[in-house]
Amino acid sequence: MLKAIRLFFAKAYLLFCAVLHAILEPGFEKQERIMNILSYKYRDNDVFLVSFPKSGTTWMQMTLYQVFSDGEMDIDHIRNVIPYVEEGEIGQHKKLNRRVIASHLYYEDIPKTKAKYIYVMRDLDDVLVSLYYHSKNFGYEGTFDQHIEKYFKKKYKGGVWGKHLAGWLENKKNLDVHFVKYEDLKVDFPKQLDEILSFCEVELDEETKQRIIERSSMTYMKAHQEKFDQVQYILLEENYIQNNFLRKGEVGDGKNYLSDEQKTIAQKEKENYTLAVYQ
Numbered sequence: 001m002l003k004a005i006r007l008f009f010a011k012a013y014l015l016f017c018a019v020l021h022a023i024l025e026p027g028f029e030k031q032e033r034i035m036n037i038l039s040y041k042y043r044d045n046d047v048f049l050v051s052f053p054k055s056g057t058t059w060m061q062m063t064l065y066q067v068f069s070d071g072e073m074d075i076d077h078i079r080n081v082i083p084y085v086e087e088g089e090i091g092q093h094k095k096l097n098r099r100v101i102a103s104h105l106y107y108e109d110i111p112k113t114k115a116k117y118i119y120v121m122r123d124l125d126d127v128l129v130s131l132y133y134h135s136k137n138f139g140y141e142g143t144f145d146q147h148i149e150k151y152f153k154k155k156y157k158g159g160v161w162g163k164h165l166a167g168w169l170e171n172k173k174n175l176d177v178h179f180v181k182y183e184d185l186k187v188d189f190p191k192q193l194d195e196i197l198s199f200c201e202v203e204l205d206e207e208t209k210q211r212i213i214e215r216s217s218m219t220y221m222k223a224h225q226e227k228f229d230q231v232q233y234i235l236l237e238e239n240y241i242q243n244n245f246l247r248k249g250e251v252g253d254g255k256n257y258l259s260d261e262q263k264t265i266a267q268k269e270k271e272n273y274t275l276a277v278y279q
C-alpha cells in the first residue's frame with residue numbers, strides 16, 4: 001500500500017517536472033518570463049554561471065559551490081544551492097559566501113550587470129550525444145538519429161549551440177566574462193581552477209584547492225549523484241530511471257555516435273557561426 005502511494009506521488013512528480021520542463025526549460029528562445037529576470041536585483045559580486053545545455057554546467061556548479069562554501073555535502077541538491085535564474089530563483093543559499101546564479105540564457109537575454117560571468121562551453125558533437133541521453137532520461141523513446149535530426153531542424157527548445165556560443169564570444173568585451181572549455185577542464189582541471197579563482201579574485205590555500213579538485217571529479221560527484229539529479233533523487237528507490245545524469249563525461253565521444261553526414265551538418269553550424277574555438 002505504502003509503495004503504491006509513493007509510486008503515485010513519484011509519477012505525479014515526474015509529470016509535474018515534465019510540464020515544468022516544457023514551460024520553463026532554461027535557455028529556450030525568447031520568452032515573456034525574461035522580462036522578470038531583468039527586474040531582479042543583482043549584486044556586483046554575483047557570479048553568473050552560463051552555458052548551453054549539457055556543456056558541463058553541473059560540474060561547474062559543484063566547483064563553484066566548493067569555492068564559495070565549506071564544501072560539505074550536507075546540501076539537498078546543487079540546484080537549490082546554485083539555482084537557475086530562468087527558474088525564478090536567485091536567493092543566496094546559506095552555505096555560500098557569495099551568490100552564484102546559473103543560466104542557459106543566450107547573451108542577448110542575460111541580465112547585463114557588473115557581476116562576473118563564467119561561460120562554460122563544450123564541442124557540439126559531444127553536446128548532441130549528451131543531450132540525447134538526457135532526453136532518454138526524461139522518457140524520450142526515439143533513436144539517436146531522430147533526436148539529432150530534431151536538433152538540426154532547430155526544433156530543440158534549448159536553442160542553437162552555435163548561436164549561443166557566438167553570442168557570448170562576440171560580446172566578451174561587454175561583460176566581465178571568463179570562458180571555460182569543458183575539454184580544458186578534462187585536460188588540466190587544476191590549471192582551470194586557478195584561472196577561475198583568479199578571475200573571481202579568490203585566494204585559497206593548497207588544502208582547499210585539493211578538496212575542490214577531488215570533489216569536482218566525476219568519481220566524487222557520481223558517489224553523490226542524488227545531489228545532482230532532481231528527478232532521480234525522488235524516483236531512485238522506485239527504479240524508474242537509471243542513475244545516469246552524470247553519464248560518461250568524455251571528450252570526443254560524439255565522433256563515435258555521429259554519422260559522417262551528421263558530422264558535416266554539425267561542422268557547418270560551427271562554421272556558420274565562425275566559431276574558431278571549435279574548428
Ligand code: PPS
Binds near residue numbers: 055126131245
Ligand atoms: S545540464 O542538464 O545542462 O545541466 O547538463 P550539464 O551539467 O551542462 O552537462 C552534463 C554533462 O556534463 C558531464 N559531467 C561531468 N564531466 C566530467 N566531470 C564531471 N565532474 C562532470 N559532471 C558532469 C555529464 O556526465 C554530462 O556529460 P555526458 O557526456 O552526458 O556524460
